[in-house]
Amino acid sequence: MYPSEKRSLYRFLIIYLLSTFILFALGAYIFYTYEKHHIFDQQKQLLNTQGLKLRHQLMILHKKLDTQLPFVVNKPYQSVLFDIDKKVIFATYDEIQEPNISKQYYIQDTYLVHIAVMDPYYLGVAYLLVRTLINQEKINDIRLKILLFMFVAGWFFLIIGYFLGKIFISPMRKSIEMMNHFIQDTTHELNTPISTILTNLELIETLYKCPAKKEMKRIEIASKTLSRIYDDLTYLRLNYNSNKEIIALDMLLLIQERLLYFSASIESKGIELEQSLEEGVIVEIDRDDAIRLIDNLLSNAIKYNQIGGNLSVKMWHNGVSIKDSGIGIDPKRLKSIFERFQRANKSEGGFGIGLYIVDQIVQSYSFVLDIKSKLQEGTTVIIRW
């Protein structure tokens, strides 16, 4: 699976699962609330019946007013009798809290409480409180059922979402494959003529004294540009499954070699090159990756530089910086320039894949890339390893 394909699938799955989860969570919440209320209603009804029984009992006790007043409260109920000033007359449990007489039913700690307002006040009882433990077992049972349902539904929709996502991104896969085939065919067709031009140029320069030096240089620059585009496209096509050979690479030698490779382009644009390269900087990296990384940064620094501008290449023990005095990048576009087929300026050639390749390499080696740019002043790219 291609990285962009993976990203799209993940995004689709996140949106799909999140929206499904929100919908189900809302449904589960409504169901839970309804069921909880249903349980409470059942308990309220029982509390009310118990309250009526106790009220009847008080009425009988009031009529007799015996020396002993047996107050029968069946388990699991508990009761408190309050007078009109909310003072306790009698209670079947300790730690009595003040009753909330404004409500007929309310929850206090783990109890469902019922307040029956007495009229008349049999035995002076103005408020009859009856309470019972909330049926937590049933509520927990509902919670467990909901959790189980959410878990099963979650897996079900994840599987459905995965297959839907695959169907959803299949046109994208086809497009990527088509482009890859196109790049493959194009690069194949480009390779032979570019190699022929470059080889013959070297032969002409070595064997014959060609008077048209300037024109020869132009042909060399153009051919090298083509060659680099070829390398970039090949890298893009192959990097998903190529075997990288990580070696301890001397970065000084590599940068000097690449500067020599670009010397013709630098000279032709009249760019003043400033170098400050520390010796003995060794980086564990694949040679092709290192070449693509440095080449793309140097190529951009030359391509977008002014005629007679400056190019500064610095390297220290844990990083390299390439600074140009070119057209710069609009700050708004700084975040998007690492995307594939993004070009800073369409007047210059290229496919807009250079910085995309740089970003891919930086990410795969966990390097840190920092880019600073000011329009019409220039750009500095720093890579720390």
Place this chain on the structure above:
Amino acid sequence: MVKYISLFILFTTLLLSKQPINKPLQKDCLACHIKYSIPSEMIYRRYLMKYSSKDRIRQKIFEYIKNPNQEKSIMPKPFFLKFKMKESSLLNDIRIKEQIDSFILYYDVKERFFVPTSSLAQ
């Protein structure tokens, strides 16, 4: 005959009561209640049923004793067809309040409530 029965009920109630009768209360109040067969328990029950709390009952009894009339009495009007209206008390306020407290304490229901063992076993 009714008078004897009333007296018998009153004495039986007093005998069965755990709360001992305060002597000044008997002298200042209950003596007349016994003499004229005035049902003090019924009176207290009516107070309880109408005013609920001890403080309110205390206040209402005091108001009645200070100025006895049908409006201030807890008993219904027909009650006074059978029993004559008492005269204003000659006792001082402190003494009246003490006797009211004793009266309330004597009939206090708070200490009489209990949860039967059979109910606890359920």
